[in-house]
Amino acid sequence: MKKSAPLLIGFILSAMLFSGCSPRREYTVMEEGFYFMNSPSLLTVYDYFYINRVEDGGRTSKFQQMAEEVNGLLSGLDSALSTSYQTSDISRFNAAAAGATVEIGEDTYNVLSIAKSVYSLTEGYYNPAVYYSVQAYGFNGAEPPESAADLPSEEEISIYVELSEHFGDLKLTAAEGKYYAEKPAYTAEFNGETLSLKLDLGGIGKGYAADKADRLFEKYGYEYGKFNFASSSVAFKRHPLEDNAFTLALVNPRRQIENGTYVGRADFFRVAVSDVAVSSGGDYENYYELAGENGPVRYCHIFNPFTGKPIESGIMSATVIGGSAAENDALTTAIMAMGPQKAVEFINSKLASKQVVFTCDTGGYKYYTNIPEGFYQVVNDSFTRLEIT
Numbered sequence: 001m002k003k004s005a006p007l008l009i010g011f012i013l014s015a016m017l018f019s020g021c022s023p024r025r026e027y028t029v030m031e032e033g034f035y036f037m038n039s040p041s042l043l044t045v046y047d048y049f050y051i052n053r054v055e056d057g058g059r060t061s062k063f064q065q066m067a068e069e070v071n072g073l074l075s076g077l078d079s080a081l082s083t084s085y086q087t088s089d090i091s092r093f094n095a096a097a098a099g100a101t102v103e104i105g106e107d108t109y110n111v112l113s114i115a116k117s118v119y120s121l122t123e124g125y126y127n128p129a130v131y132y133s134v135q136a137y138g139f140n141g142a143e144p145p146e147s148a149a150d151l152p153s154e155e156e157i158s159i160y161v162e163l164s165e166h167f168g169d170l171k172l173t174a175a176e177g178k179y180y181a182e183k184p185a186y187t188a189e190f191n192g193e194t195l196s197l198k199l200d201l202g203g204i205g206k207g208y209a210a211d212k213a214d215r216l217f218e219k220y221g222y223e224y225g226k227f228n229f230a231s232s233s234v235a236f237k238r239h240p241l242e243d244n245a246f247t248l249a250l251v252n253p254r255r256q257i258e259n260g261t262y263v264g265r266a267d268f269f270r271v272a273v274s275d276v277a278v279s280s281g282g283d284y285e286n287y288y289e290l291a292g293e294n295g296p297v298r299y300c301h302i303f304n305p306f307t308g309k310p311i312e313s314g315i316m317s318a319t320v321i322g323g324s325a326a327e328n329d330a331l332t333t334a335i336m337a338m339g340p341q342k343a344v345e346f347i348n349s350k351l352a353s354k355q356v357v358f359t360c361d362t363g364g365y366k367y368y369t370n371i372p373e374g375f376y377q378v379v380n381d382s383f384t385r386l387e388i389t
Contacts, residue, residue, distance in 0.1 A: 027224070027240050028059060032067040036078040037205055039230035043070050043213065046224035046240040066220045070227070073212050080108050081205045083131075083140065089181075090199055094131065098196035099185040109179035111201060111208050111326065112172055118204075118330040119167060121350060125334035127305035129167035131198035132160040137310060139286065139301045140200060148290045148297070157308040159188045163197055164305050170197070203302075207233040207279050207329025214277065214325070233279045233325045245272040252380055253284045253316040253359055268380035269357060271371060273321060279328035281336060282317035283310075304337040313339035314360045321355040328354070344368055344388045360386060 027048045034041045045066070047059050080089045089108040096102050104112075118126045131140075136152040138144030145151050169184035188195045206229040213227040214235035226246065227235045238244040249267035283300035287310075290297055299310045318335040320328035331351070335343045340360045347356045347370055357369040357376075366386035369376065 030060070030063045032063075032070075034071055034074050036074040037082060037202075037209070037229075038084070039206065039232075041074065041206075041209070041227065041229040043067055043227050044225050045217075045222050047222065048224070048240065062220060066216055066222075069216060070213050074209055077107055077205060077209050077212075080105050081111060081201045081208075083200060090201060093181055093183065094198040096183055096196075098183055098187045098194075101180050101182045104179050104181050106179055107208070107212075109172060109174060109181070111204060112170070112181060112199075114208070114324070114326050115201070115204055115330060116168070116170065116172070118327055118334065122331070122334035122338075122346070124165075124168075124305060125337045126203070126330045127164055127167050128199045128201055128203060128330075129164040129197055130160070130303045130305050130308065131200040132163065132195065133157060133303055133308040134200050134301070136160065137299060137303075138288070140202060144288045144299075145290065148292065151290075156190060159190050159195070161306065161308040162186075163188050163195060164308070166197055167199075203281075203333045204326050204330045206230060207277075207325035207327070209233070210235045210277060210279075210325040232281060232285070233277070233329050235277050235325060236273050236275065238274045243272075245274040247271075248273045248278060248321075250280065250319055250357060251282065251284070251317065252382075253282045254361075254365065254382075255284075265380050268359070268365075268383045269367060269369075269376060269378055271321075271355075271357075271376040276322055277325035277328060278319065278321045279325050279332055280317065280319040281329075281332035283336070284316065302333055302336050306337075311337050313337060314362055315340060315343065316359045316361055316365075318343075318358040319356065320351070321357075323354055340366075340368065340386060341388060344386075359383065362386070 027046045030045045030047060032043050045063055079085055082088050083091055085091055089104040093102045115128050134140050135142045136156060166184040166186040171182040173180045184197050210227055210229050210233040217225060217237050223238050224240045225237045236246050239246045248271050250269040252266060252268040255266050281302060283298060283302060287298050287300035290299065302311050303309065304311050313336060315336045318332040320331045335358055338346060340362060343358060355371045357367060359365065359367045365383045367383045368386040
């Protein structure tokens with residue numbers, strides 16, 4: 001896939017002024033968009049310069065070089081991690097026989113290493129081996145069911161769950177500059193077909209891409225900017241104004257749409273961030289609804305690996321701030337599968353170094369965060385703080 005958006009350059013005139021004969025300091029906003037992993041992303045750089053000195057100083061060409069490198073890394077990750085390509089590392093792994101060893105690239109090795117780490121940390125609530133369930137429910141390129149009668153059977157899903165439970169048996173090795181993944185030997189039978197473990201890295205790949213893009217800011221000497229991958233994973237540097245911090249506005253997961261347009265407040269929570277990675281997930285991003293006994297039932301793309309079904313935990317969205325965007329990407333999935341009580345316990349016991357926010361619907365819209373009061377703002381009266389007793 002190729003870059004999808006042209007280079008955009010604008011000038012912000014409300015810049016800082018220096019006294020006397022010093023040149024005036026302003027900054028240029030440079031942006032470029034991309035489309036990989038079936039999602040848009042946007043690279044934004046704020047570059048200061050002195051208006052009375054050399055006019056361009058190579059700013060544009062340097063940014064274009066960085067954008068080309070971002071494009072290349074995204075293309076490489078898409079080709080390695082996406083199940084849309086038969087030749088990708090993950091597709092070759094999925095197609096391999098049980099017990100086989102598959103040579104993979106360094107990035108795939110790194111992503112799988114992070115996935116195994118988060119799998120262990122969350123006690124299995126993050127598990128990328130839900131491939132069969134994701135397909136059965138009509139996500140990741142599959143056709144969604146037309147009615148509840150078309151949903152997969154309990155027997156079918158139980159087989160997929162048994163397979164996914166063997167993700168911990170996946171072995172990764174590195175030797176002489178090469179990387180390998182050994183597939184678990186476990187197999188299961190369904191409809192006369194022998195199934196082996198398959199992976200879906202959609203819940204971690206964008207975060208890993210954001211981490212790699214983040215490192216390029218320092219390489220190219222940029223202090224100010226951000227890399228936003230589909231708003232699900234963002235690498236924030238510093239903002240040139242606003243005390244060098246960006247305002248992170250978290251989406252109201254139950255914002256209303258009328259005639260194709262969002263109405264009412266789009267966000268519910270705001271917090272200042274800088275020099276930090278952020279990942280978010282929600283049941284509002286990719287879902288469908290089917291008629292049920294008590295009204296429409298929502299089926300979203302986030303799965304509970306222990307049930308093999310779309311989450312029914314009551315959690316609507318989750319955001320994790322700090323550390324690795326790839327790890328955060330996986331953690332949001334796990335938190336949403338846990339449910340409010342277990343999620344709070346997990347956050348308090350395992351994520352003390354990170355800032356976390358999640359929303360849930362438990363007899364009204366609630367939010368929970370471990371961010372200290374006074375450091376965030378709730379801007380939607382529909383949400384009240386969740387109190388766990």
